[in-house]
Amino acid sequence: MRKAVKTIGILGGMHWRDTLEYYTNINTEVVNSVGIQHSARLCIQTIDYEHLSNIIEKDSWDEAIDYLIGISKLIELGGADFLIISSDVNHKIENKIQKSIYIPVLSLVDALANNLQHINVKKVCFIGDRNLMENSYYLNQLQSKFNIKTHIIPKVLRCELFKEDLSTLEIDTILSKMVNNCLAVNVKTIITNDNLILNSIKKINSEMDIININYVHAQEAVKVAIGDEKI
Incomplete structure (x- = not known):
């Protein structure tokens, strides 16, 4: 893709369908913007909701935040130029994620x-x-x-x-x-x-x-x- 020089990092949603929706929407918009032969450069990490929900049920919010920050750091190490969070639940902690990584977070x-x-x-x-x-x-x-x-x-x-x-x-x-x-x-x-x-x-x-x-x-x-x- 001639113009798409940046890699979009995606922190996956609470369900794989949320992540799939973002993947589809992004590539649909790429096609609309630069042509049907193109696709987005992506670095995606999904969330294991079973694991995360078990943490939340224990009321261990600090642990849950650390888990999401850890995934965000993996995306950064994977070569993403910026990060989007594909779960509207996780947007409440985007400031904490931003403070823990070097690449910018694109706020919903x-x-x-x-x-x-x-x-x-x-x-x-x-x-x-x-x-x-x-x-x-x-x-x-x-x-x-x-x-x-x-x-x-x-x-x-x-x-x-x-x-x-x-x-x-x-x-x-x-x-x-x-x-x-x-x-x-x-x-x-x-x-x-x-x-x-x-x-x-x-x-x-x-x-x-x-x-x-x-x-x-x-x-x-x-x-x-x-x-x-x-x-």
Whole structure:
């Protein structure tokens, strides 16, 4: 790949499917940017979630952080020029990871904010899994660093979405209520980490702007890799 001089390091997600999604998104964006014959230069290390969850269950957060930092250092030694973290859970410790390695970490929130500023969006709503919707990390980072406000879906609707074994019709009904809740406060941009939710909302209201946060992160990584952006 003529322009792609940087190697993207990927700290894998909590499940191999998360890592696969990033791999696919990055290479899709490379093809879109520089042509179908090209692919990204990558250095990937996946997370053994069984091992990590056992550490977390023991409430050994320092050990969990050390485990993730150790994997990040392996990526750095493998030749990566910068690092992206493909699990939105792990983004909460990205500052600790950054302090432990020499290569820069491309922040998920920074990538999202750059995209939102480019399209002049000042207020958003997160609709996705529990971590995305109920973690104050994203809200605080967007507000404090970029002055982008976040509308929070009412708890009763969030609890409905998080129920197990919902039918497609039930999910669509709940999402429709959430979309109406956003529109009632003039929020027309939804951030998600779930392509099923993204496609459902598109069917419910085609005028809503829906952004896949993971794809935006991958897109920003490719811009850095081919030299169009700096971290």
